[in-house]
Amino acid sequence: MTTIDYSVWDHIEVSDxxxxxxxxxxxxxxxxxxxxxxxxxxxxxxxxGEELEKSLxxxxxxxxxxxxxxxxxxxxxxxxxGEELSKAQAExxxxxxxxxxxxxxxxxxxxxxxxxxxxxxxxxxxxxSKSVVNVKPDKQEETEEQKEEKHKTFVExxxxxxxxxxxxxxxxxxxxxxxxxxxxxxxxxANYLVIMCIxxxxxxxHALMQQVAHQTIVMQFILELAKSLKVDPRGCFRQFFAKxxxxxxxxxxxxxxxxxxxxxxxxxxxxxxxxxxxxxxxEEERQKRLGPGGLDPVEVYETLPxxxxxxxxxxxxxxxxxxxxxMDPTEAKLHMKRxxxxxxxxxxxxxxxxxxxxxxxxPQYEEVKxxxx
Numbered sequence: 001m002t003t004i005d006y007s008v009w010d011h012i013e014v015s016d017x018x019x020x021x022x023x024x025x026x027x028x029x030x031x032x033x034x035x036x037x038x039x040x041x042x043x044x045x046x047x048x049g050e051e052l053e054k055s056l057x058x059x060x061x062x063x064x065x066x067x068x069x070x071x072x073x074x075x076x077x078x079x080x081x082g083e084e085l086s087k088a089q090a091e092x093x094x095x096x097x098x099x100x101x102x103x104x105x106x107x108x109x110x111x112x113x114x115x116x117x118x119x120x121x122x123x124x125x126x127x128x129s130k131s132v133v134n135v136k137p138d139k140q141e142e143t144e145e146q147k148e149e150k151h152k153t154f155v156e157x158x159x160x161x162x163x164x165x166x167x168x169x170x171x172x173x174x175x176x177x178x179x180x181x182x183x184x185x186x187x188x189x190a191n192y193l194v195i196m197c198i199x200x201x202x203x204x205x206h207a208l209m210q211q212v213a214h215q216t217i218v219m220q221f222i223l224e225l226a227k228s229l230k231v232d233p234r235g236c237f238r239q240f241f242a243k244x245x246x247x248x249x250x251x252x253x254x255x256x257x258x259x260x261x262x263x264x265x266x267x268x269x270x271x272x273x274x275x276x277x278x279x280x281x282x283e284e285e286r287q288k289r290l291g292p293g294g295l296d297p298v299e300v301y302e303t304l305p306x307x308x309x310x311x312x313x314x315x316x317x318x319x320x321x322x323x324x325x326x327m328d329p330t331e332a333k334l335h336m337k338r339x340x341x342x343x344x345x346x347x348x349x350x351x352x353x354x355x356x357x358x359x360x361x362x363p364q365y366e367e368v369k370x371x372x373x
Contacts, residue, residue: 045113049109049110049113052105053106055102056102059102060099062095063099066088066091066095068235072239072242075239154188154189158183161184162193165177165181166212166215166216167211167212169214171241171244171245174241175237175238179238183234185223189219190219193212193215193216193219194216197212197262197266198273200212201266201267201269201270202274213262213263213266214259216262217262221244222236222237222240225239225240290342291343291344292340292343293337295338295342295343297343304335304339305335307323308335311323
């Protein structure tokens with residue numbers, strides 16, 4: 001047979017015998033005062049617990065940060081950072097001691113809570129106010145449109161800061177700037193810096209392009225390090241700077257090789273962009289030049305015989321008629337048709353040359369051919 005422990009009911013801070021008071025005492029008021037005093041004590045006790053919990057969590061956060069700092073310095077392994085490592089280890093030791101102290105105080109507070117007598121408020125306290133089902137949402141891969149919109153929004157908000165980071169030169173300056181602006185450690189910043197490099201190369205600002213290229217590779221190395229460690233990039237960029245500043249030759253060589261390769265890719269991409277822009281410009285100019293028959297006068301001129309080219313250079317109609325009369329009629333007709341379609345030759349137009357007016361039109365051209373025959 002199971003024995004029920006009734007000892008938990010031995011200390012209840014309210015009971016029916018509280019109405020046994022002196023006749024001259026206002027019993028209802030007395031009960032209200034007792035209840036209010038009990039509520040005030042409970043609120044004070046709960047507030048102390050919340051403050052202890054907050055202090056304990058803050059202590060643990062500082063301890064974790066100190067432990068991560070010590071780990072980074074140990075991995076760096078530089079003799080120049082020996083003093084800094086000793087200081088970090090001493091700080092870690094002190095924070096560990098503080099964390100144990102707060103933990104002890106928290107445990108004492110919980111023991112006191114268990115010893116507190118029950119009362120009407122705790123006896124009727126609601127056990128469950130709501131049900132929560134912890135369901136991990138499915139992680140959906142972003143579409144290209146979502147990625148583009150995310151990049152656009154990020155750049156609009158942080159463009160000035162990204163450009164500032166791109167212009168930095170010293171390792172320490174870069175590390176401090178990212179420490180002050182950890183939100184910049186992301187793919188969007190790296191993508192913007194790549195575009196910035198290409199723009200600078202197109203503008204022939206080669207020295208500035210090389211500087212921004214350096215910062216681009218810094219960001220890409222940080223992102224790659226985060227992927228290899230499977231951590232948030234914002235939590236590991238200090239490890240990159242610790243490694244690169246200790247002059248690890250293999251790591252330095254890998255960084256420099258990637259930097260040179262990246263600059264070559266930027267130059268190649270800029271060249272393609274310039275060539276594309278030139279082709280587009282030339283096509284626009286060509287479209288503007290097209291004659292009534294849809295031919296380009298420049299292209300037609302370059303295919304004419306030298307004698308006809310000279311006629312157009314000198315704007316001499318008589319010379320043109322003489323040149324045509326000496327040519328094969330079929331060939332001459334083909335050349336003249338192409339000249340008309342390209343706008344080099346305009347039928348029924350008057351050409352004013354040194355005060356003399358001559359008229360040239362299609363019938364005159366046909367007459368020349370007949371005489372030649």
